[in-house]
Amino acid sequence: MVALTQSSSSAERVRIAIVGAGAIAELAHIPALASIAEAKLVAFVDPEEARRETLRGRWPAIPAHATLADLEKSGLPDAIIVAAPPEHHLEPALWARRHDLHLYLEKPVAASRSDVDRLVDAWRDAESVAMMGLNYRFHPAVIELRERISRGEIGRLVTLHTVFATPAVGPDDWRGSARSGGGALLDLGTHHLDLLSHLTGTQIVDVACVMNMRATENDTAHLTATLSTGCTAQCAFVFGAAETDRIEVIGERGALTLDRLNGSVAARSERFGYTRGAALGRARALMAAAFDGVTRARGEPSYRAALAAWLRKIRGLAVHLPTLEDGARLHRLVERAASASTSGERLPVSIDEADTS
């Protein structure tokens, strides 16, 4: 493991390999790393030959290996980002632990409970820095919303409504299979369930859920939850609908609505109607509509902010990061919601399972 100090020169940049260099690596991790002075992207590992050819075409200076063993032969990096499909997270995470490398693990931790438990156990007490890729905690609008809630702007919280929807998954996409770590509840719900606790500082104490299949396995999940304060939450997670990522927090004195795709937080109070924040949000939404999805994904600031926080921690600064244990608790919460869907019952969630703050 590298011991880097705050005064490390650019020659001491953290050398990072991306393991699983598919869509999110290309859209988010690679451009983010290119813009962070402390980071140096040194290798890709991807088992798909066609994907490696594409990577070599786009980034000819960065070697693309087929296996972790090939990467090891060519020289170990200081850190890895794991962005393979969830059923393939365990092996590189254990490999990184064996070599004392730092780890940025994309969500969810893994596809199965046994992989989650093995991975988290292996990393317990590690000295190198492991971070769960719950990047939306680092989104400026999420940070703003959290601050406004905690300063009491809308009073005591009564209910939250959230929607996270993305376009349909293709026929060969791992997101279409629960065994591979897909399904809307695990893939999209992990983010919003994390934010429910992160934004409100409370825990989920019970959950009910209905999952349906419109085109692919579990591509629609509707979940209701009760938080420890008695506040309720209703969430919809959907593949195959217009791209939407919205969280509305309704309190006794007003409401705040986060629209991540246009990066806004709009405020409303019963007495004053929508405030200037809402007008700005609408203006931003109109501007955002002028761009296509790829343009917006490239403009998503939370990946860079999350990776920059990871690198600050690697350099020895005191930074609060989402942990692998946070990811494991979210996995258990998702499992509980899936059980509630099967049984048709509202199920209690133990505090330990729900605490993601």
Ligand SMILES: NC(=O)c1ccc[n+]([C@@H]2O[C@H](COP(=O)([O-])OP(=O)(O)OC[C@H]3O[C@@H](n4cnc5c(N)ncnc54)[C@H](O)[C@@H]3O)[C@@H](O)[C@H]2O)c1
């Ligand atoms: N934080 C977020 O907002 C966010 C957004 C999108 C994806 N993700 C996560 O990132 C991960 C990848 O998602 P994606 O959309 O890029 O998927 P993808 O299918 O586009 O890319 C995955 C890549 O991993 C490669 N791969 C397959 N098996 C592998 C293995 N055993 N070892 C190494 N690489 C392997 C594939 O060839 C592919 O290039 C998933 O865990 C997903 O949940 C997170």
